[in-house]
Amino acid sequence: MDGGKTRKAKIEVRNLTKRFGDLLVLDQISFDVGEGEFLSIVGPTGCGKTTFLNTLSKLIPSTAGDIFIDGEVADPKKHHLSFVFQEPTCLPWRTVRENVAYGMEVKRVPKAEMEKKLNQIMSLVGLADCADLYPNQISASMLQRIAVARAFAVNPDLLLMDEPYGQLDVKLRYYLEDELVRLWEQLKSTVIFVTHNIEEAVYVSERILILSNKPAKVKAEVKVDLPRPRSLIDPRLVEIRKEVTELIRWW
Amino acid sequence: MAYEQVKVKTPLILRLLPVLSVLAFFGAWQMVVDREIVPSTMLASPIQIFQLFLVKWTEVNPDGALLSQHIWTSVQEAFAGYLLALLVGIPLGLAMGWFVVVEGLGRPIFEMIRPIPPVAWIPLVIFWFGIGISGKIFIIWIGGIVPCVINSYEGVRMTNPTLVQMARTYGATDWQIFKQICIPSALPMVFGALQIALALCWTNLVAAELLAADRGLGFLITMGRKLALPDMVLLGMIMIGLTGVVIGIIINYFEKKLLAGIRR
Numbered sequence A: 001m002d003g004g005k006t007r008k009a010k011i012e013v014r015n016l017t018k019r020f021g022d023l024l025v026l027d028q029i030s031f032d033v034g035e036g037e038f039l040s041i042v043g044p045t046g047c048g049k050t051t052f053l054n055t056l057s058k059l060i061p062s063t064a065g066d067i068f069i070d071g072e073v074a075d076p077k078k079h080h081l082s083f084v085f086q087e088p089t090c091l092p093w094r095t096v097r098e099n100v101a102y103g104m105e106v107k108r109v110p111k112a113e114m115e116k117k118l119n120q121i122m123s124l125v126g127l128a129d130c131a132d133l134y135p136n137q138i139s140a141s142m143l144q145r146i147a148v149a150r151a152f153a154v155n156p157d158l159l160l161m162d163e164p165y166g167q168l169d170v171k172l173r174y175y176l177e178d179e180l181v182r183l184w185e186q187l188k189s190t191v192i193f194v195t196h197n198i199e200e201a202v203y204v205s206e207r208i209l210i211l212s213n214k215p216a217k218v219k220a221e222v223k224v225d226l227p228r229p230r231s232l233i234d235p236r237l238v239e240i241r242k243e244v245t246e247l248i249r250w251w
Numbered sequence B: 001m002a003y004e005q006v007k008v009k010t011p012l013i014l015r016l017l018p019v020l021s022v023l024a025f026f027g028a029w030q031m032v033v034d035r036e037i038v039p040s041t042m043l044a045s046p047i048q049i050f051q052l053f054l055v056k057w058t059e060v061n062p063d064g065a066l067l068s069q070h071i072w073t074s075v076q077e078a079f080a081g082y083l084l085a086l087l088v089g090i091p092l093g094l095a096m097g098w099f100v101v102v103e104g105l106g107r108p109i110f111e112m113i114r115p116i117p118p119v120a121w122i123p124l125v126i127f128w129f130g131i132g133i134s135g136k137i138f139i140i141w142i143g144g145i146v147p148c149v150i151n152s153y154e155g156v157r158m159t160n161p162t163l164v165q166m167a168r169t170y171g172a173t174d175w176q177i178f179k180q181i182c183i184p185s186a187l188p189m190v191f192g193a194l195q196i197a198l199a200l201c202w203t204n205l206v207a208a209e210l211l212a213a214d215r216g217l218g219f220l221i222t223m224g225r226k227l228a229l230p231d232m233v234l235l236g237m238i239m240i241g242l243t244g245v246v247i248g249i250i251i252n253y254f255e256k257k258l259l260a261g262i263r264r
């Protein structure tokens, strides 16, 4: 994989392997992610995408292989990792603003800096109006935006997203995808975005890794060299989408 | 509250039913005693009890204290035991739910003590504390601590695991996760324990006052038995019930206030 060639490799994944007992789920996955790159990972349902992110983020131990951030073995206590889960993960006893601040609080970001960052992020994701509401007072789509805002707020070395918009309707998803790209462009985080929606992957990312069925291996890589803002009906985008679809259909 | 309470008018007859049942109950009771269907050495009538109730506000005899003094003593004992139960039980239960070491150490001992009824401690308590107030507090405490531990433990156990994972990915320490995720998640269960423990403490009061006491509602009952005065026994029982209801209402009020402040 040569994705990181043009820029410094920020993340190096080497031979990442995961077994649950006899079940091999991840089979020797290796790739690099460049600094500030937006990488998507697509794969069929149940192929091990969530397991892949969980091992990357050290939530579960890998059977073999490892992940390096800036040449060092990744460690959530040392590196800034963020994870946006498939389901919303707001703390119901905190207001929207306090929820967004949570990651920074854990990392003991100084008060003044935190306030500044909060103000910036809250207006970027359009949460400023409901800053003082509680999670049960806002809609489901808002909940996922809180998680996204919280993830970006810690200036992550690596931001992992597990189908964050999988459960939303199409229109809202388009809107949030645009918002995600805007956040990424402004805050220059390194993102690994997992999805099974090919169109979504092509629309948001710079590069796409395609995973095979279980056990998951990296089967192919596709670059998305399109200028932004992108359009879903841009023939070049449609072309790439077809290419990725073809690649997935092979197995 | 986002939703307005929908007011449904209860038919008059339905609202009268509780009043009717209570009136019928006391009426029948009064009649049973007046007609001497049950001898007066076994049961006092509601009117007699009420008369004694009025008298006992100013008359210390034959049991040695005013009714208000009995109530006050009992409330003090029950609350001291209750507060100690909360103070020890809640932190212990919370910690047992999250820290495997605490669970490993605390669980077996707790499971051993749990099935022993508080009354069974009385002889030991007399050896240890004599017959003063501390023994009574101990018995109330040991009964009240059980629901505190169980509810706090279960509350922590029921924490949504994805929230814990979320905190972990941000690099939160075990202590931070405990403080910031587990305890707030457990709070509704902990508040549940406040009510349950109080009810238990209040019920164990009579048992505790079986210990040689010279004051308290349980003592009033014991004295009633010794002096063969059924009206005194019944007055003690009714006062335990009534005071318990009043305390329950007060706790309920504070619980609502507290919960509203923490979680909307």
Ligand SMILES: Nc1ncnc2c1ncn2[C@@H]1O[C@H](COP(=O)(O)OP(=O)(O)OP(=O)(O)O)[C@@H](O)[C@H]1O
Pocket (backbone or CB within 6 Å): A020, A023, A025, A044, A045, A046, A047, A048, A049, A050, A051, A052, A196, A214
């Ligand atoms: N803790 C576990 N123990 C045993 N097997 C597991 C465990 N977690 C996941 N698996 C198995 O690993 C495989 C991959 O699961 P995973 O959730 O990673 O897939 P996914 O690609 O995220 O699926 P989806 O698209 O539905 O989100 C599945 O076959 C699952 O049964």
Ligand SMILES: [Mg+2]
Pocket (backbone or CB within 6 Å): A049, A050, A051, A086, A162
């Ligand atoms: Mg998944």
